[in-house]
Amino acid sequence: MVAYVIRRLAYGVLVVFGVLFFLFVLFFWVATPDDIARRALGEKAPPAAIEQWKINHGYDRELWPWQSFEDNMLFAHYRSMLTLDFGRSDADDVPIIEKIAKGAGPSLALTVPLFLLGLVASVMLSLIVAVFRETYVDRMGVVLCVLGMSVSILLYIVGAQFLIAKLLRWFPISGFDPSPDVVARFLALPLLVGLVSSIGSNVRFYRTVFLEEVHRDFVRTARAKGCGEARIMVRHVLRNAMIPILTQIVIAIPFLFTGSLVLESFFGIPGLGALMVEAIQGNDFATLRAMVFVGSVLFVVAQVITDVSYSLADPRVRLE
Amino acid sequence: MSPLLEVEGLTTSFPGPNGDIPVVDEVSFSIDQGEVLALVGESGCGKSMTALSVMRLVPKPGRIRQGRILMNGRDVRQLSIPEIRHLRGHEIAMIFQEPMTSLNPVVTVGVQVVEAIQLHESINKARARERTIELFERIGIPDAADRFDVYPHQLSGGLKQRVMIAMALSTRPKLLIADEPTTALDVTIQAQILELLRELQRESEMSILLITHDLGVVNELADRVAVMYAGRIVEAGTRLELLGHPSHPYTQGLLRSNPALAQPGKPLPEIPGVVPPAEEWPEGCRFANRCARVLEICESEVPESLALTATQSTCCHAVARERQNA
Amino acid sequence: MEDWIISNIVTALLLAGFVGAAAAVRSSRIWTDAAASLWRRRPIALLVVSFYVAVAILDSILWVGGVDAGEDVVSAHEAKSVIDRLFLDARERSYSAPLADVEFYGAKPLAHPGSHPMGTDIIGRDVVYMALKGIRVALLIGGLTSLIAIPLSLLFGISAGYFGGRVDDFVFFIMSTLASMPGLLLLIALIMAMGRSTLSICIALAVTSWVGFCRLVRGETLKLREQDYVHAARVLGVSEFQIVMRHILPNLTHLVIITFVLTFSGLVLSEAVLAWLGVGVDGSWGQMIDQARSELSRDPVVWWNITAAGLALFGLLLAVNMVGDAIRDILDPRTLRESS
Numbered sequence: 001m002v003a004y005v006i007r008r009l010a011y012g013v014l015v016v017f018g019v020l021f022f023l024f025v026l027f028f029w030v031a032t033p034d035d036i037a038r039r040a041l042g043e044k045a046p047p048a049a050i051e052q053w054k055i056n057h058g059y060d061r062e063l064w065p066w067q068s069f070e071d072n073m074l075f076a077h078y079r080s081m082l083t084l085d086f087g088r089s090d091a092d093d094v095p096i097i098e099k100i101a102k103g104a105g106p107s108l109a110l111t112v113p114l115f116l117l118g119l120v121a122s123v124m125l126s127l128i129v130a131v132f133r134e135t136y137v138d139r140m141g142v143v144l145c146v147l148g149m150s151v152s153i154l155l156y157i158v159g160a161q162f163l164i165a166k167l168l169r170w171f172p173i174s175g176f177d178p179s180p181d182v183v184a185r186f187l188a189l190p191l192l193v194g195l196v197s198s199i200g201s202n203v204r205f206y207r208t209v210f211l212e213e214v215h216r217d218f219v220r221t222a223r224a225k226g227c228g229e230a231r232i233m234v235r236h237v238l239r240n241a242m243i244p245i246l247t248q249i250v251i252a253i254p255f256l257f258t259g260s261l262v263l264e265s266f267f268g269i270p271g272l273g274a275l276m277v278e279a280i281q282g283n284d285f286a287t288l289r290a291m292v293f294v295g296s297v298l299f300v301v302a303q304v305i306t307d308v309s310y311s312l313a314d315p316r317v318r319l320e
Numbered sequence: 321m322s323p324l325l326e327v328e329g330l331t332t333s334f335p336g337p338n339g340d341i342p343v344v345d346e347v348s349f350s351i352d353q354g355e356v357l358a359l360v361g362e363s364g365c366g367k368s369m370t371a372l373s374v375m376r377l378v379p380k381p382g383r384i385r386q387g388r389i390l391m392n393g394r395d396v397r398q399l400s401i402p403e404i405r406h407l408r409g410h411e412i413a414m415i416f417q418e419p420m421t422s423l424n425p426v427v428t429v430g431v432q433v434v435e436a437i438q439l440h441e442s443i444n445k446a447r448a449r450e451r452t453i454e455l456f457e458r459i460g461i462p463d464a465a466d467r468f469d470v471y472p473h474q475l476s477g478g479l480k481q482r483v484m485i486a487m488a489l490s491t492r493p494k495l496l497i498a499d500e501p502t503t504a505l506d507v508t509i510q511a512q513i514l515e516l517l518r519e520l521q522r523e524s525e526m527s528i529l530l531i532t533h534d535l536g537v538v539n540e541l542a543d544r545v546a547v548m549y550a551g552r553i554v555e556a557g558t559r560l561e562l563l564g565h566p567s568h569p570y571t572q573g574l575l576r577s578n579p580a581l582a583q584p585g586k587p588l589p590e591i592p593g594v595v596p597p598a599e600e601w602p603e604g605c606r607f608a609n610r611c612a613r614v615l616e617i618c619e620s621e622v623p624e625s626l627a628l629t630a631t632q633s634t635c636c637h638a639v640a641r642e643r644q645n646a
Numbered sequence: 647m648e649d650w651i652i653s654n655i656v657t658a659l660l661l662a663g664f665v666g667a668a669a670a671v672r673s674s675r676i677w678t679d680a681a682a683s684l685w686r687r688r689p690i691a692l693l694v695v696s697f698y699v700a701v702a703i704l705d706s707i708l709w710v711g712g713v714d715a716g717e718d719v720v721s722a723h724e725a726k727s728v729i730d731r732l733f734l735d736a737r738e739r740s741y742s743a744p745l746a747d748v749e750f751y752g753a754k755p756l757a758h759p760g761s762h763p764m765g766t767d768i769i770g771r772d773v774v775y776m777a778l779k780g781i782r783v784a785l786l787i788g789g790l791t792s793l794i795a796i797p798l799s800l801l802f803g804i805s806a807g808y809f810g811g812r813v814d815d816f817v818f819f820i821m822s823t824l825a826s827m828p829g830l831l832l833l834i835a836l837i838m839a840m841g842r843s844t845l846s847i848c849i850a851l852a853v854t855s856w857v858g859f860c861r862l863v864r865g866e867t868l869k870l871r872e873q874d875y876v877h878a879a880r881v882l883g884v885s886e887f888q889i890v891m892r893h894i895l896p897n898l899t900h901l902v903i904i905t906f907v908l909t910f911s912g913l914v915l916s917e918a919v920l921a922w923l924g925v926g927v928d929g930s931w932g933q934m935i936d937q938a939r940s941e942l943s944r945d946p947v948v949w950w951n952i953t954a955a956g957l958a959l960f961g962l963l964l965a966v967n968m969v970g971d972a973i974r975d976i977l978d979p980r981t982l983r984e985s986s
Contacts, residue, residue: 011822018823023835031839134380146971150911150963152918154935155956162942217421224377224416225436225487226409228401235435239426254828261830262919280834280923288835295828303826314426315471 012300019296033059039283086290096290107271111256114194126206148200156197157266174268190267209244213237242313250306254298323350330387332373341598345551354525358542366551367531371497410440413488417500419480423472430468433487455486478509499531514540550606557632567634569611613638650708650725657706688972694965704728705782738770765950777958780931787917788910794852799860807867837925900977907970911963931955
């Protein structure tokens with residue numbers, strides 16, 4: 001097991017190197033340092049200002065190792081990323097690491113409850129729908145899911161803000177205050193919107209998984225033993241559906257940290273998602289680069305955790 | 321003494337392109353306490369569906385349309401949901417053909433047997449575990465205590481089937497339905513399992529409804545036999561009667577085509593033609609188009625059950641006519 | 647070549663493609679049955695989708711001229727589509743409520759009172775017209791992106807599955823790398839780097855969405871490769887390329903169709919989010935929604951813009967989702983599960 005984990009992590013490191021290379025190509029070759037400088041300073045900036053800006057940000061060197069082995073941007077890029085020395089934001093010169101640290105808290109405050117509630121709700125609803133398969137409860141459920149999936153999250157947000165915040169005035173439209181007594185009020189609406197917008201596709205997915213298991217032979221055996229439908233669902237079907245469920249869970253973990261861009265900006269929550277939106281609108285390539293890197297590392301770790309958890313959930317899975 | 325299980329006029333049908341198809345068509349039989357009844361027929365004749373119907377486990381979209389299923393005098397079809405759950409696994413237990421897929425792959429075999437016990441008795445886990453291990457030993461699973469914690473995929477086919485048998489018998493049911501219990505196993509294992517079933521049956525006076533297509537299995541285990549063809553029972557009788565002097569042309573054909581009786585140099589006899597698909601079942605006797613003794617009446621009228629002796633009965637116009645003329 | 651001429655040519659090619667596909671379906675019993683089954687199950691959704699497609703096509707047939715020069719000399723020389731011409735003479739000066747006779751602010755009488763079922767927007771354009779224009783954009787996004795992503799997935803997936811070994815390792819590595827980057831982030835990064843043209847947005851969407859289908863293709867190819875008829879073909883000396891074209895590719899057709907329809911709505915939704923971030927395609931519903939957001943906080947509320955865009959979006963997606971589900975049920979009875 002340990003050998004397997006080490007091997008997977010090693011492959012993960014390789015993947016991270018690949019990601020860094022991709023980022024380098026994207027941000028220094030497809031979009032050259034000149035482009036970045038011009039976007040930061042304005043299209044009409046004089047060449048001297050552009051050169052100065054590039055020097056300030058360390059973008060004035062040769063790009064590739066074959067152009068200059070000692071001092072090229074590819075190696076510098078790898079070095080700084082891997083040492084988590086993200087430098088300063090292209091837009092406002094604040095150290096990026098600081099920004100990330102500050103934004104992590106509010107992001108987690110939203111994404112963790114959203115994730116947990118969403119998981120519990122989706123799994124429970126799917127189980128119920130699966131128990132009543134092929135009755136009108138099931139059909140209604142599927143219809144509701146498809147309807148829910150066809151509405152853009154933007155519309156959910158606009159609808160929620162308009163109806164609940166403006167008309168009914170139950171919760172504030174946006175904003176964030178981390179003090180424990182009021183923080184729930186600010187999180188209530190984004191939580192609700194996040195839940196409702198994703199429950200449709202989640203329930204549909206889990207329902208498919210459960211229905212596949214429900215038709216298996218061992219379920220028939222359980223029924224012949226005298227198991228009731230509810231018990232069958234929980235003790236037999238759910239246990240066997242763990243692999244796809246686990247995949248969903250672990251894949252969602254990186255997003256807990258990177259936050260939801262859409263929810264955070266609409267609801268004024270100063271998390272990592274909002275940070276990314278700022279970076280986009282301010283053409284802040286440096287921050288964007290750092291965020292993608294962080295997200296990728298988390299993804300790779302999540303992948304390894306997924307594989308390991310598979311073997312725990314399903315005894316037939318042998319880690320090679 | 322009244323029979324343990326009495327099935328009268330059972331009809332189970334599935335929706336087909338042109339209306340419902342009765343895959344089990346007015347089937348009647350009975351099993352006494354301590355008796356083994358073999359339900360014999362080719363694949364697709366409806367024998368498995370008959371077994372599932374007895375326990376009300378018919379998969380959708382099939383439904384039991386007609387008939388009475390009396391278990392100890394109570395009609396299974398009228399039972400409420402809690403009552404049928406009590407019946408399943410406790411009064412009637414079932415083992416299936418494919419031990420590979422019939423056990424839950426992510427739960428240890430011991431826990432699955434314990435579940436069967438705890439569903440019907442209030443007994444604590446430790447006691448249930450003890451009972452399971454004892455059962456494993458009795459059933460011939462070596463290293464029973466270790467095997468308790470093993471997962472199904474770690475066991476061979478024969479051992480898996482033994483686990484299924486243990487699970488079925490753990491609640492001391494009065495009737496065991498065994499649906500082709502040895503078909504998926506190697507020949508040598510088959511013999512062992514059959515011997516095990518025979519021993520267990522004798523010990524506990526349990527009745528068995530044995531579903532099979534293999535006449536060898538019938539010979540090993542059955543007290544009485546009923547032969548099914550295209551959803552109907554065509555002949556029934558004791559083992560000696562049916563294997564010794566079958567009266568229905570289909571049963572005769574089956575016995576004749578047994579490779580064990582083959583004579584070197586001569587072609588192996590077979591029943592000409594194929595079983596008609598359910599959508600094309602004719603009026604009258606369904607075996608008519610393959611029968612050597614077919615009469616005109618066979619094509620239009622379904623033959624009624626005719627008692628040949630106290631125990632043997634058959635559904636055949638030719639046999640009936642022969643008796644009349646005698 | 648002028649943009650509008652290209653648009654006409656592409657539209658003509660598309661129509662030719664439709665005709666060709668219809669002929670292919672007619673000639674094969676399996677596909678004809680599938681099509682008939684689809685029509686039986688979801689007639690309304692199919693009609694809705696056809697309506698959207700028809701509008702998009704009408705909006706892609708452009709020509710210059712035939713416009714009364716009158717007020718706007720510049721626009722008289724622009725290429726206009728069939729849809730444009732239906733709404734040529736429908737401009738107002740500013741906001742007006744649905745079916746109103748007067749302007750929303752100031753109550754000045756309208757040039758065409760009572761003729762705007764969903765009102766007009768901030769510069770007086772009919773909202774129904776704007777929503778209809780968005781159809782072409784949405785279908786373009788879904789269509790062009792799939793046109794890039796699907797061949798890419800097929801190329802990499804079949805190569806990985808069929809040839810295995812180092813090729814498989816390489817493709818797997820690329821897929822892992824791309825899959826490790828959070829989708830929306832990567833999308834935005836690509837667009838920022840490549841620019842905000844429609845083509846680069848579609849390329850970005852394609853890059854972030856081809857991996858899922860590629861995995862599926864790879865899995866299926868692995869299975870297909872072991873089929874007896876493939877072995878037989880190889881023994882007979884048929885070239886690898888021919889085997890792929892004649893045996894592997896046709897057996898992936900149902901996967902292609904299912905994936906195309908099911909991912910279509912996801913692509914359109916993604917573009918809506920991009921539009922709200924400011925990097926969307928011009929004229930899309932996402933852009934309409936983004937622009938309409940501020941209108942909701944006015945008093946009295948201007949609600950018709952966002953409602954029209956939202957309904958148009960919802961209508962298309964719902965219909966596509968329903969058709970997609972039905973197609974999936976028909977073409978592959980065991981519902982496709984995402985391979986992990």
